[in-house]
Amino acid sequence: MLHVVEGAIEQPHFGEIDHVSVREYYRYLEQDAMARLKAAVPEEARVWCKPDERVAIGKAYRKILQVAAEDGAELIVMGVHGKGALHRRLFGSTTHHIIREAGCPVLTLRG
Helix, strand or coil: CEEEECCCCCCCCCEEEEEHHHHHHHHHHHHHHHHHHHHHHHHHHHHHHCCCCCEECCCCCHHHHHHHHHHHCCCEEEECCCCCCHHHHHHCCCHHHHHHCCCEEEEEEEE
């Protein structure tokens, strides 16, 4: 299970903005995402499965493809939600990038 926190923290010129550490903020986002991933799998399911929860920072489609390639994934399963045709036309979507570039099948599920 992978959650990618997108943002500009990878840029070295970011430090503090109005006395709020950007790095601390992203650390909080990572911890929150990890807690939500762990909560997504019920305790009784952990008896028969061992989920591997991960959080990464970067461009979502790049990180998903990277982790899938590194782990030799045989299937990528993604929840999808639309942001509208104009947004998709201007920026593309994570789902479309994954479907086009993945080295394995991609299963998409609507919430």
